[in-house]
Structures are given as structure tokens and as C-alpha cells.
Amino acid sequence: MLGKLNRKLLFLALLLGSASVQAATWNIIYPRPMSELDDRTRYPRQLLDLALQHTGVNYKLVPSDRIMLQSKALAQLESNREVNVVWSMTDNQREEDLLPIRIPIYKGLVGLRLALVKPKNRDLLGQVNSLDALLAFEPISGHDWPDTKILQANGFEVITVSDYDELFEALESEKGKLLPRSVVEIWYEYETHMDSQALAIEPGVALYYPTATYFFVNKKNQVLANLIENGLEKIIANGKFEELFLYEHQVMLENAHLDQRRIFRLSNPILPANTPLARKELWYPLPSVSGQ
Structure with missing residues (x-):
């Protein structure tokens, strides 16, 4: 779970660009998959990693301590426990309970x-x-x-x-x-x-x-939402988003x-x-x- 100190450090890093603050590493915790071989989670993790690489922030993507089905992960995210980012299909209730980053990570293919x-x-x-x-x-x-x-x-x-x-x-x-x-x-x-x-x-x-399937964060975590959104917009602009998307999904679409x-x-x-x-x-x- 993201602590108050880490949130303040990142906020200062984003606003001030302080080298000493940027040296802090932010653990970004996502729901642990059913197994490490669960290919359904590979692309969202790769995309999130790619987006964060374009933010200049020190971070580490970390799976949660325990395996969580999506309903549990969303509930924990809403309570600000165990995870601080989840990817999920959107609806009105989820956008009311959580903070969506409104960039469809699968380009609508869900x-x-x-x-x-x-x-x-x-x-x-x-x-x-x-x-x-x-x-x-x-x-x-x-x-x-x-x-x-x-x-x-x-x-x-x-x-x-x-x-x-x-x-x-x-x-x-x-x-x-x-x-x-x-x-x-x-x-x-x-x-x-x-x-x-x-x-x-x-x-x-x-x-x-x-x-759309979005990355969601806790409603109070606007700093993390802005960070992910900014990273995603950068890789959309430079073509890296499309490159990764096609690498992961082109064969699936051809087979369909x-x-x-x-x-x-x-x-x-x-x-x-x-x-x-x-x-x-x-x-x-x-x-x-x-x-x-």
C-alpha cells in the first residue's frame, strides 16, 4: 500500500523536479496473477511499465502479496489496501468508486x-x-x-x-x-x-x-493517476503504445x-x-x- 510519505515524495518530485526526491523509489502494487505464467496479465504489466518509463520517476512494479480475483482487487483498491493500481473493464459504478485513467489499454478489444x-x-x-x-x-x-x-x-x-x-x-x-x-x-x-x-x-x-479497460487507482490518489496518464499519453504520441499493442495482439486478431x-x-x-x-x-x- 502506498504510504503518505511516498505520496508526498512523488508529489514533490513531480512539482519541483528535485534530484534528491526523485531518488526515492515508489512501489506500484498490482494484483498478483493466478500464476506467473498467466499470459492475460503480461500485456497490462508491460504497458504500465512502458508508460512509467516515460515519466522520469523511480518506480518498481510489485505484485501483491497474495493472489486476488478481480472483484477482491477492486474492493481492496477502493479501500486503499494491498494494491494501488488495477486494470479492469469500466462501468459507471467502477468510475464512481475508483479513479479511472481514461485510455483504453486494449483499444476497445475487450x-x-x-x-x-x-x-x-x-x-x-x-x-x-x-x-x-x-x-x-x-x-x-x-x-x-x-x-x-x-x-x-x-x-x-x-x-x-x-x-x-x-x-x-x-x-x-x-x-x-x-x-x-x-x-x-x-x-x-x-x-x-x-x-x-x-x-x-x-x-x-x-x-x-x-x-474500455482502464487502469484504475484509488479516488484519493490523483498523483498516481496523473503519472500513469502522462506516461500513456507520451507513448501514444511516440508510437510505442501502438508498437506494443500490435506485438501482443496482431496474431490474435489475424487468427480471429x-x-x-x-x-x-x-x-x-x-x-x-x-x-x-x-x-x-x-x-x-x-x-x-x-x-x-
């Missing part, structure tokens, strides 16, 4: 969803040509996730589970036949579970809803064959009003997206 299915159901959506037809299928999602609210608001009957591992258990037992996952998550999850569970990626359909999919756009009633949709450079351009 809202681009492909479906994990059992191999026998790989062609389940082959004849689906409209959103109304797609509504006949019940997707699986976390009970407290923003995604669930979005799916429900668009007319889906959602099968909800209480934690991450139960998503795959629900798919295996066919409580639901579709497990929508973002294009930046699905490949890792497919490979991770292939030894214990037969999965396939449905080839013909995708969902898209406008949303988006130009061969029917992409259905959903509305997002919980998208905060301050989402920077007008800044086109912050978003990945998608091929044609079907209407609702």
Missing part, C-alpha cells in the same frame, strides 16, 4: 467477443444471421461482471457463475453452450484448458459492444478472421459518458459491424 464452445457445438451458430436469432442461445458469464449487464440489457438470458473457474465448468456441463470471451483472452484460455477440457472456438460469429465473421453490435447502457470515443487513435478499427 468488447469484441468470440465464443468458446464444446467441440461438438463448433458449428452451433452456423445459421445465425441476426441478433434476434442469436438471442436463442444462453451465454455464460460472471454474475457481477459488467459484461453480464450488457448481455442482459440486449435481451440475452445469461447463465451466471460466481467465479472464473466456474465459467469452464458451466460450459463443460452444458449449463450454457456459449462462453463469450474477448479476442484478447480467448486464445490463452483455449490453450490453457486444452489438456483438461475439450474446447473449440466458434468460427462464424462475434459480438461487439463499446467498452474478423473479415469472415458476422459481427453483431450490442448497445452498452453502462458505458460511462466520459468514455473517449471521439479519440479515434485510442480504438482498434473493426470491419463492418451488423446493426442490432
Whole structure:
């Protein structure tokens, strides 16, 4: 947890540029992943590291002492305990409880969803040509996730589970036949579970809803928010953001064959009003997206 002394030191460093103050090292603590091999956390950590490198501040990125699921990490961040930065999909409640740095770190791709299915159901959506037809299928999602609210608001009957591992258990037992996952998550999850569970990626359909994954900090930690935002803006301006983004995600996007999919756009009633949709450079351009 960031102490008052460290906050004051960094604040002075930013305002005064004092060499003696800048020598202090600030521990920036993020939620420890499920394992050190969890590829889902690599890109956000690399991006945060890259942004901080462009601030001139001495820092060290440190995982929390214990593994935390996202709901726990967000609660701890709000209480200013254990962690001082979390990356998460935004909604109105999260932006009310926490302080967002409104630069979508995945360029909106968390809202681009492909479906994990059992191999026998790989062609389940082959004849689906409209959103109304797609509504006949019940997707699986976390009970407290923003995604669930979005799916429900668009007319889906959602099968909800209480934690991450139960998503795959629900798919295996066919409580639901579709497990929508973002294009930046699905490949890792497919490979991770292939030894214990037969999965396939449905080839013909995708969902898209406008949303953003941000870095969040505690509402009282405006200094850290400014630091991260300034670093991100610098790497957007010099092209380093785009370079890292494509290095991590270009193959995933190619494997998704988006130009061969029917992409259905959903509305997002919980998208905060301050989402920077007008800044086109912050978003990945998608091929044609079907209407609702």
C-alpha cells in the first residue's frame, strides 16, 4: 500500500523536479496473477511499465502479496489496501468508486467477443444471421461482471457463475453452450484448458459492444493517476503504445478472421459518458459491424 510519505515524495518530485526526491523509489502494487505464467496479465504489466518509463520517476512494479480475483482487487483498491493500481473493464459504478485513467489499454478489444464452445457445438451458430436469432442461445458469464449487464440489457438470458473457474465448468456441463470471451483472452484460455477440457472456438460469429479497460487507482490518489496518464499519453504520441499493442495482439486478431465473421453490435447502457470515443487513435478499427 502506498504510504503518505511516498505520496508526498512523488508529489514533490513531480512539482519541483528535485534530484534528491526523485531518488526515492515508489512501489506500484498490482494484483498478483493466478500464476506467473498467466499470459492475460503480461500485456497490462508491460504497458504500465512502458508508460512509467516515460515519466522520469523511480518506480518498481510489485505484485501483491497474495493472489486476488478481480472483484477482491477492486474492493481492496477502493479501500486503499494491498494494491494501488488495477486494470479492469469500466462501468459507471467502477468510475464512481475508483479513479479511472481514461485510455483504453486494449483499444476497445475487450468488447469484441468470440465464443468458446464444446467441440461438438463448433458449428452451433452456423445459421445465425441476426441478433434476434442469436438471442436463442444462453451465454455464460460472471454474475457481477459488467459484461453480464450488457448481455442482459440486449435481451440475452445469461447463465451466471460466481467465479472464473466456474465459467469452464458451466460450459463443460452444458449449463450454457456459449462462453463469450474477448479476442484478447480467448486464445490463452483455449490453450490453457486444452489438456483438461475439450474446447473449440466458434468460427462464424462475434459480438461487439463499446467498452474500455482502464487502469484504475484509488479516488484519493490523483498523483498516481496523473503519472500513469502522462506516461500513456507520451507513448501514444511516440508510437510505442501502438508498437506494443500490435506485438501482443496482431496474431490474435489475424487468427480471429474478423473479415469472415458476422459481427453483431450490442448497445452498452453502462458505458460511462466520459468514455473517449471521439479519440479515434485510442480504438482498434473493426470491419463492418451488423446493426442490432
